[in-house]
Amino acid sequence: MNDINELFSRIQVINGLDPTDLTPQDIDALVVFYRYRRTRKASLQTTGTNIDDVLGKPQVKISPGTVRRNLHYPDTNVAPS
């Protein structure tokens, strides 16, 4: 997955997921998307330059998927990749 539009589509899918179906990669995608969108807004605001033209479209970095501790809820069925 290496396109902002595909990433945005994935976010829409994540929005509809049952909590038990969330994967670590889904959370990674959320973090990447919102950081990318901030950077994009900043570049358009300050220079009028589209960040995609400068850096290329974002690559979604998929972590190895280590399941970290869940702070507040019982363990969900989120398996590491």
Place this chain on the structure above:
Amino acid sequence: MITSSEEPSADTDVGSSDDTSPLLPDIDHASDASPFLPGTHIQWAWDSTSLNLFKTCPRLYEYTMIRGYTSPHENLHLRFGIEFHQALQDYDTCRSQSFDHDEAVWETMYSLQLRLAAKPLPNGNEKAVKYKNLDTLRQLVIDYLDHYQNDPAKTFIMVDGKPATELSFRFELDFSPDAAPSQPYILCGHIDRVVDFNDALMILDRKTTSSTLGSYYFEQYEPNNQMSLYTLAGKVVLKTAVKGVIIDAAQIMLETENRFVRGFTYRTQDQLEEWLQSLSFTLGYAEACATQEFWPQNDTACDKFGGCKFRSCCSKSPQVRDKFLNSDFVTLPIEERWNPLKNR
């Protein structure tokens, strides 16, 4: 009431006269005491929420605190703020457990996603939903955490080695209701975080808004009930000088980056003493209302804060008002009503 010019401590007139820490021990929710004197509506345990209600309008206070009326629908603004606070609290917890920044952000987003999948944000009017929705909440949380990744305001570490975060407090005043001279008033509340900033201890309080973060926004905090109470509480709880409050304001932007601005509000010892003196009058008035079982309308406050939710009912004739209150609002059972004594 502080009767000396010295900094307040646990041994002065403000604060408990015994050795009990004003920080709350873990208390089972089932054992939450009533903030009212038994058999009366005289409130003896107050916090900034209940004080704000009464100071705004005694009738608003009566409808909310005494009669338990609330809107039938969850308030989007309140929920958005609660979720934002919870997310930041989760991040602080992770960092205190030696998670690095990115790990803490990941955990925070994970917990946020779980909570909102289980219970989505409520609806609101068109403008409210435009600014406060799942997408803007996620963006605001990540932007805030990244913005303050290397925060110069460091969490204060208390003498017991614990970080000064999520501090629930209660402390006694040195005056009591006339109806119960042996029961001092107490002030309760919850401090998100105490920080060391530029060699000064400050309370850190986070706010979300869609308003522009200029001088006009921050002027609302001087004078301000909540900020005065927090500063006083900080001094009593930590037994050391707390200069005031850092208002960590987060402005939700749609087309451009979210904005984060810190404002500072200070309270001198004299200002705190004046606030306490004023408080004694306010609480005396509250007791008089409760004794008479009559809470007057403050008809100059109806248009404040976007308009009071009870305005349409208050504008009705007294003989028919209850009918409208009962149809437009729901009555919360006592255990679900706002209670300053309830542990958070």
